[in-house]
Amino acid sequence: MEKQTHLSWKTEPSPRLVRMAATKDPRPCSIADTLALVGEKYSLLVLREVCLGNGRFDQLVRNIGAPRDVLSTRLRRLVDAGILTKHAYSERPRRFEYRPTPAGLDLEPVLMTLKEWGDRHLHGNTGLPMIVEHDCGHELVPVVTCRACGDPVRHEDLTAHPQAPGWTLRGPVHP
């Protein structure tokens, strides 16, 4: 798989084995691609605030607890990525508010699943910092289901079909 390097080793400058550092072509993957956009520190918290309607710079600083300069970098990136837009809510003095685009709102499922996990595993479902109510009248407990059959998705029911070389093709993982 990394065979091409074998041929050149004999004549390489380095006299000892040079083992490759992190390969430059990692697995092509939508998860990685998404995280490249929103996986930096604070980015998803920005999205959380913005989805809650708290899109002003000082609200973000306060509610997230991020340094102002970092926040300002993140905001630029998220706007560039088409996840947020910048709205002027006042001329004279010019003041702005960040809001989610439709693509940004499409990231809410990520926030919900993160919240679910934290509620379950970090807060034991008691004394939750925030409760989200669904319009059906109940507390929202998000469940990921399969669009085709509607069933909740369990790890054992999944098989990965990688489209690129270098993948291990597997079904259930647990022994």
Add this chain to the structure above:
Amino acid sequence: MEKQTHLSWKTEPSPRLVRMAATKDPRPCSIADTLALVGEKYSLLVLREVCLGNGRFDQLVRNIGAPRDVLSTRLRRLVDAGILTKHAYSERPRRFEYRPTPAGLDLEPVLMTLKEWGDRHLHGNTGLPMIVEHDCGHELVPVVTCRACGDPVRHEDLTAHPQAPGWTLRGPVHP
């Protein structure tokens, strides 16, 4: 809300306005708490590999493209957090494999929603790097639903009920 600082300003050493940097008590939130554990660079990709069954150090290095030292730090942290376990798959020579704990597997919904977003918004649902098949026989397209009513969750149907001060209580965000 930050009123306590008012009184002391007159006598503070700094002659000019000192505006607080990132407040030290950001919003208490399960999303932030979860990200504190798995939000560092590469952590969720480690989980991806491990859920796919590729839990050996060199596989992780190759498939993720992370520096070995960073990976080794991440692995320690994820094991400490109870998200991974380290299994010896060979004595003499001692060799290890990382596997997800049940809590780790519970993070799969996060991976799925991240993948969905990337598939939709970054790859236009064509030429996807990986297809996951559900046991029902169809390609898995994860949909987040409300456990109580079973309906897909839409942003407009949510209302946040923060349990801590400093929150803005809102329903639908869009104007």
Add this chain to the structure above:
DNA sequence: TCAGATGGGTTTGTTTTTCCAACTCATCTC
């Protein structure tokens, strides 16, 4: 009227992380 506060950032200097390449060490393979 003007001292100070507010909103939305940028600048500057320091501390942490990341990154990369190389190194280790025990074992297995040719």
Add this chain to the structure above:
DNA sequence: GAGATGAGTTGGAAAAACAAACCCATCTGA
């Protein structure tokens, strides 16, 4: 025994995060 393999660790340079201060236009209250 020469070299490869797995699973890391080490050391030094580069990049990011951090904190505090600064900026500038506007508004506010005494």
